[in-house]
Amino acid sequence: MLRLLWYSPALLGKLWIVASGLTEEKAEEGSPGLIFGASFVLELVAALVLSLFIGPEATLPLGLQAGFLIGLSCVGGPRWGSRTCSSGDRSDSGS
Numbered sequence: 001m002l003r004l005l006w007y008s009p010a011l012l013g014k015l016w017i018v019a020s021g022l023t024e025e026k027a028e029e030g031s032p033g034l035i036f037g038a039s040f041v042l043e044l045v046a047a048l049v050l051s052l053f054i055g056p057e058a059t060l061p062l063g064l065q066a067g068f069l070i071g072l073s074c075v076g077g078p079r080w081g082s083r084t085c086s087s088g089d090r091s092d093s094g095s
Helices: 002-006 013-020 032-054 060-075
Strands: none
Touching: 032 060
């Protein structure tokens, strides 16, 4: 739900279109229901994997630490063309 608001024209949708190199026409070609539905399902899968990773006896600090470290590895991880956490173009990959 947050993603729907985040990428709406009212918040950051227009900035995202410019930053991704798309045109408004190209961005509107996709099916929002399919895109956001698939994103929701994949986020549930990610939450399940994270819960399996930290185990059933997890505490709030452990969950926060694991989530932070996984997020950090996606954002600040290797820049040599890996697309593990993002399917976006990595123009700074050096290739």
